[in-house]
Amino acid sequence: MSLPDFPSPVELDDGARLRSEVDDFIERDGQLLVLKGNDLTLLSHVASAAVLATMDEEQTVVSLAEILIDLYGVPEGVDPAIAIRQIVAVLVERGIVHALP
Amino acid sequence: MGVETADTFRVLIVDLEGIGRAPAGERFLRHELEARGIGPDVISVRSAGLTAQDGGPLHPRTVKAIEDRGADASGYTQRQLNRDWVDEADMIICGNGADRDEVAARFPAAAKKTFSLSEIFYLYEMVVAIAPLREHPALLMSRVAGADLTDDFDLPPMSHDPVELEARIEALADQIQRAAFWVATIWQSMLPEDPSSRPAMQPGDHQVDLVAFGVTVRVVCTGDAPYTLATLVDRTWLWLKAPAPHEGEPDVTISIAVYADEDARLQARADGWMTYETLSQAMHFLSSTVTVRAIDRRAGQLVMLHAAGLATPDGKVVGFVAPSGTGKTTISRTLGKHFGYVTDETLAIEFDGTVLRYPKPLSVITDRDARLKEQMPAHDLDLMRAPSSLSLARVVILNRDPDAGDEPVVEQMPLLHGLAVIAEQTSYITHLPAKLHTLADTVESVGGVWRVTYREAAHLVALVPALADGTVDLAEAEVPAAVGGVA
Numbered sequence: 001m002s003l004p005d006f007p008s009p010v011e012l013d014d015g016a017r018l019r020s021e022v023d024d025f026i027e028r029d030g031q032l033l034v035l036k037g038n039d040l041t042l043l044s045h046v047a048s049a050a051v052l053a054t055m056d057e058e059q060t061v062v063s064l065a066e067i068l069i070d071l072y073g074v075p076e077g078v079d080p081a082i083a084i085r086q087i088v089a090v091l092v093e094r095g096i097v098h099a100l101p
Numbered sequence: 102m103g104v105e106t107a108d109t110f111r112v113l114i115v116d117l118e119g120i121g122r123a124p125a126g127e128r129f130l131r132h133e134l135e136a137r138g139i140g141p142d143v144i145s146v147r148s149a150g151l152t153a154q155d156g157g158p159l160h161p162r163t164v165k166a167i168e169d170r171g172a173d174a175s176g177y178t179q180r181q182l183n184r185d186w187v188d189e190a191d192m193i194i195c196g197n198g199a200d201r202d203e204v205a206a207r208f209p210a211a212a213k214k215t216f217s218l219s220e221i222f223y224l225y226e227m228v229v230a231i232a233p234l235r236e237h238p239a240l241l242m243s244r245v246a247g248a249d250l251t252d253d254f255d256l257p258p259m260s261h262d263p264v265e266l267e268a269r270i271e272a273l274a275d276q277i278q279r280a281a282f283w284v285a286t287i288w289q290s291m292l293p294e295d296p297s298s299r300p301a302m303q304p305g306d307h308q309v310d311l312v313a314f315g316v317t318v319r320v321v322c323t324g325d326a327p328y329t330l331a332t333l334v335d336r337t338w339l340w341l342k343a344p345a346p347h348e349g350e351p352d353v354t355i356s357i358a359v360y361a362d363e364d365a366r367l368q369a370r371a372d373g374w375m376t377y378e379t380l381s382q383a384m385h386f387l388s389s390t391v392t393v394r395a396i397d398r399r400a401g402q403l404v405m406l407h408a409a410g411l412a413t414p415d416g417k418v419v420g421f422v423a424p425s426g427t428g429k430t431t432i433s434r435t436l437g438k439h440f441g442y443v444t445d446e447t448l449a450i451e452f453d454g455t456v457l458r459y460p461k462p463l464s465v466i467t468d469r470d471a472r473l474k475e476q477m478p479a480h481d482l483d484l485m486r487a488p489s490s491l492s493l494a495r496v497v498i499l500n501r502d503p504d505a506g507d508e509p510v511v512e513q514m515p516l517l518h519g520l521a522v523i524a525e526q527t528s529y530i531t532h533l534p535a536k537l538h539t540l541a542d543t544v545e546s547v548g549g550v551w552r553v554t555y556r557e558a559a560h561l562v563a564l565v566p567a568l569a570d571g572t573v574d575l576a577e578a579e580v581p582a583a584v585g586g587v588a
Contacts, residue, residue: 007209023531023536024535024536024537024538025537026517026520026537026538026541028515028516028517031517031583032517033517033520033521033524033537035524035530035531035536035537037531038235038236038239038530038531039213039239040521040524040525041584042517042518042521042583042584043583043584044582044583044584047583047584090584093209093210094210094584095210
């Protein structure tokens with residue numbers, strides 16, 4: 001099962017390295033408002049955690065999934081491998097996270 | 102006319118086949134921009150087709166339609182839509198809703214900057230009446246979802262049936278040319294001045310000097326009746342008139358020509374004047390030009406919100422933030438009879454919370470067919486002057502709800518949710534010294550972001566003093582889920 005109301009999972013290997021890059025952000029209670037170029041995005045807690053985890057150091061898809069599972073547990077009825085790629089897809093689509101070559 | 106730079110506003114026009122509508126749009130829009138002295142270093146325009154054949158020719162009938170209307174069709178070859186062009190574009194304009202949907206399906210990240218021609222035509226001047234060009238796509242997109250628009254300005258694809266094509270193409274070309282003229286006129290009114298192309302004043306021209314949140318502005322008037330135009334500007338902008346003529350070069354000069362004769366307009370346009378057929382048109386666009394050029398000059402120096410501002414007698418300002426076309430002017434007209442009128446559009450705040458008055462004429466739609474807003478001077482509407490010393494007291498998001506009760510409901514927004522709304526209505530946030538943090542500091546210094554849900558502007562009159570003083574019973578706002586799930 002995949003996360004409802006999310007885009008299709010991004011096609012990345014488990015070892016693909018991820019990094020977030022933003023122009024500015026404000027954090028309140030673990031949630032981020034992000035400025036990237038002229039675009040603003042208010043992120044959910046789980047997406048915020050993904051961005052923070054990849055901001056100072058790169059993470060692989062697997063290590064990022066582990067961080068999020070540590071924080072929030074495994075989403076019920078959802079394949080974590082698919083869910084992490086769906087969350088990353090949202091962030092990649094907005095230019096906030098990118099896969100390193 | 103220079104080459105593209107990082108500051109260039111990039112427009113991409115997209116249709117299905119890339120042989121008719123999009124190329125015509127590209128060439129007509131380039132023609133109109135060039136006629137206004139706007140080079141590709143300022144606004145670049147290119148086009149592509151969803152199913153175009155790279156390198157293929159333009160449809161010969163399209164070539165004729167373009168050239169018959171005085172634009173240049175030479176050198177065009179088909180280009181299929183590609184990721185690089187989509188990524189580089191600041192705004193993507195599609196022939197119709199189906200083309201827009203296809204662009205968004207292929208390039209989901211581009212959905213937020215992709216519009217059908219009908220969306221552009223019907224929403225543009227309502228939504229982005231007064232804002233720097235780069236902010237237009239986000240402002241437009243914030244209103245598309247809730248807008249009840251017809252699609253009758255959409256363009257059908259080219260037909261492969263020769264008889265049908267012949268019948269359709271002239272109408273299509275006329276419609277595209279009209280849209281190009283209209284969009285170019287709007288964009289010109291919201292661009293910074295290029296002093297190198299400023300026309301020289303001639304004997305008989307008149308000028309009016311204004312001050313807009315600390316920016317010295319000179320409006321130079323020429324045309325059939327420069328004195329009449331200058332008098333109209335003087336009277337309409339009375340509350341912003343400079344106390345004495347500007348000494349030396351003003352920060353901003355706006356050169357306006359009004360000619361009834363088309364040839365005279367073309368000549369004046371070529372000479373660098375912003376040129377209009379009627380006084381009403383000139384006054385409509387002047388409001389945008391003064392405001393946007395002043396915003397451009399103060400980028401990074403002030404927090405500038407798309408907000409109405411009303412002041413209590415002791416100078417406390419309540420800023421009512423809302424997208425254009427959703428109630429700011431009505432709020433200003435109604436509340437401004439009871440409280441000092443600070444602005445109906447741009448709330449300019451220094452970093453210490455001092456508010457600069459900008460009591461511009463109010464833009465009121467009186468003739469929807471003419472697509473113009475009448476500029477009504479504040480003193481004609483019996484609005485009250487704001488005190489000279491003003492400080493920000495509250496930032497309130499306007500939420501007009503026809504089903505709301507007589508009693509407005511005031512809520513405290515969670516800071517990030519409130520900031521997300523406010524930031525979208527802030528000019529040049531990327532130029533602020535600490536970007537989002539500067540905005541957050543400004544907002545948090547006055548108690549964060551509040552939201553008021555109301556039915557009629559008149560219901561807010563009794564509420565303004567309490568909003569300014571903070572003596573309001575606050576409800577807790579329900580907020581929508583953020584991007585990336587609800588965890």
